[in-house]
Amino acid sequence: MSRLLERLKTDILVADGAMGTLLYADGLEACHEYYNISHPEKIISIHRAYIAAGADVIQTNTYAAKRHRLKGFGYDHKVEEINREAVALARQAAGDDLFVLGTIGASRGLKQCDLTLDEIVSETVEQAKILLETRQIDGLLLETYYDLDELIAALKALRPLTDLPIITNMALYEAGITESGRPLVEAFSHLVMLGADIVGLNCHLGPYHMIQSFKQVPLFAQSYLSAYPNASLLSFSNDDEKGHYSFSQNADYFERCAKLFVEEGVRLIGGCCGTTPDHIKALKRGIRGLKPIEKKVTLPPADPEEPIFETEKKESLVDKVKREVTIIAEIDPPKTLAIDKFVEGVKALDKKEIAAITLADNSLARTRICNLSMASLMKEEVETPFLLHIACRDHNMIGLQSRLLGMDILGFDHVLAITGDPSKIGDFPGATSVYDATSFKLLNLIKQLNQGKGYSGASLKKATHFTVAAAFNPNVKNLSRTSRLIDKKVAAGADYFITQPVFNAKTIVGLKEVTQNYEQPFFIGIMPITSYNNAVFLHNEVPGIELSEEFLARLEKVKDDKEICQELALAESKRLIDSALESFNGIYLITPFMRYDLTADLIDYIHEKSMTIQEKRA
Structure with missing residues (x-):
């Protein structure tokens, strides 16, 4: 058994918080992952801040370090260097005693991803292999997966590559149900069967709704639970010309929530968007003296409400x-x-x-x-x-x-x-x-x-x-x-x-x-077509539209007689209709x-x- 899983058998571990939140606070609005190369001192200082706050587990700055995500910034040719440097920085900060997880973020989400699922899996495998080849990580963290199909496909592809722990963190829009409407317990059970060592939630939801989600999740015999909640709901302030987004400064609230997460069976607790070293310090205080629970009573998942369909089906x-x-x-x-x-x-x-x-x-x-x-x-x-x-x-x-x-x-x-x-x-x-x-x-x-x-x-x-x-x-x-x-x-x-x-x-x-x-x-x-000029415009200025030279020539001959020109154009439309009706x-x-x-x-x-x-x- 890995060193990380061995610790989780008996202890609750605290993970780090948001990387992007602190980089934004530092003025970065571009590619976070490129900072592994351009500003390594900033990345390592954030790692050390979380460790000083009490984190037992930190993650590499590689959430969006897949090839297609880096391509948007022109850094896809540096995918290997960015991932390797991220591992080196995290391990330098963590030393030999603390745990480092190689992070891989989801591709599908609110923003459209034009890659096929096979292409997404291929890039996920590429990134995972780079992280694993460093031999300096203690596990892989797959996080912010709204799409269960993507997470399942990624897990199936990565499980044969390593014996290290794989953590699968889903993101939910609604407490207790996945994007596809499946109860969370079903999704977790599927991931456990496919070999996920730790299953959990991160992002989008704050502590309250995340805890409500865990109430329906049992303790699994072969896997542990993890939680990385957002700091709060995101708020927008327009008290300056640009306006800005922010999260609540609620670190003390996290201290109270830590015990509630433990009561739901969570053994790895960290933070996601909006969380800072203060939140992690609060989590550390909140779990002090607590041990993992061995038994749990779960609430039944809410029965998905059957939609009401019309009994009379109209012809479409x-x-x-x-x-x-x-x-x-x-x-x-x-x-x-x-x-x-x-x-x-x-x-x-x-x-x-x-x-x-x-x-x-x-x-x-x-x-x-x-x-x-x-x-x-x-x-x-x-x-x-x-x-x-x-x-x-x-x-x-x-x-x-x-x-x-x-x-x-x-x-x-x-x-x-x-x-x-x-x-x-x-x-x-x-x-x-x-x-x-x-x-x-x-x-x-x-x-x-x-x-x-x-x-x-x-x-x-x-x-x-x-x-x-x-x-x-x-x-x-x-x-x-x-x-x-x-x-x-x-x-x-x-x-x-x-x-x-x-x-x-x-x-x-x-x-x-x-x-x-x-x-x-x-x-x-x-x-x-309404006129000769209309035809010329379509033919020459609208991409993809091509009229026959013979038809344009016939229109040009009668262009000054609107009535004849229109008759000729309509005759052409009818000819096209004749052709279409032969097959459609x-x-x-x-x-x-x-x-x-x-x-x-x-x-x-x-x-x-x-x-x-x-x-x-x-």
Whole structure:
């Protein structure tokens, strides 16, 4: 048995507190881990401060020292040097008597990680091997894992690499339940079976909610419990020009909480965000004279509340388009409060017997009236369902879930999940693009809401019933290479796809080849061109859009006769529709410049074509 586990058999050990909190206090706002190389004296002084406060266990300054995390600062070529130096500094401060843990932080969390799980595990293994090869650590600490799947995958990959203790610290949004909604005791039990020597919690929660979480966790025969709570909830002060975030200065509170952690069976107690050497000193005082408990009565985990599903299942767009030719039509919400033309357009489209009217969410980062507000305004005046776009650009995770729940309450259950064009291309180029999530994470969130669980894993007490589309851009140089992107969106939860507008038949043929093996339907985007100048702009200035030279030449010949030019452009749209209907049931019409008359003309054309198609199939 390792020296660390031998001590934990009989003693409660105190771990260190936050590294980042003290570095921020010192003015560092860049890469914490690079300080192992650039300012080693600062790192070692923090280690020594925690040791002087009473820490028996310290961790290396390597939380974000994986390759992809360092790449964001331009230091990915120094991944080995940064990790090795971190171990050397920690061991220099700890000497031979105290314990040093090699820290590896999670990749998935609130901020989007674009790596696949296999890629994350590969980088985790790379970092772990560097830490282990130093032969100067007493164990590996995996911390701040919100995503249980990531933690399980990491543990499975690392367990065969070492006999040293592995500590798995999860982070929770809600006390007692994981992000996926599983009871904490189930998650811990799984980790114990996979070989975790110590299982515990760190970050996000303060002592109170963390202690409540441990009340449902039993003592495991082969593993110990750990706790690294935050100092408190984070507060924001704007008493200066910049404003700043801070945690409560509550070290004495930690002294009182230490005994409560021990009563729940915790044997390794440290601190996370906001904690300082004063908090660790308080923990040391709090455990003085205490020994680990051997027996414990647990509270049963709260039964996950079963979501209430509607008994009557309505036909979705997916059901309809699999059976017959189906049309959805987009009309942009207005930019100003003069909404009469928009209202007129929606009512005109509503009369055309289409499956949905779609409203974009500030497309091209151009400010328009909120699509949810416009749909709510028109809901009682039209029968056609609204399909609302929702862009990650303009909403953080709080706003995304809030907006989706609001949509469900109002009865809007068709959604297009998009990442959104960056703000810098729109009419407020200085505005911030949020991007807490990309479309992949948004798709996941919507599917979780459909299971009756929020992003935190907590029960919503009722399930939403969204049918969710994903966007797809076929206007790329090599369409055959887009299957991987489609696969990722399907895995994330896409029920069907809506494409960007297509302007040549070759793209439709290529799209058929790419999509023929997918169960998820595709709606082919068609946007009628309004003039020769419109065509020239699209062809030359919009990335990925390419019109045929022959079509441009025909438009140029009649560019001064608006009526003939429009007839020619509509004929081209109908030709593309003909091509699309040879292979696809779904057509997505995009109304240009509020010209809903053009969209209405194309709807009539598709209805005529669909009757012919149905007769042939019959």
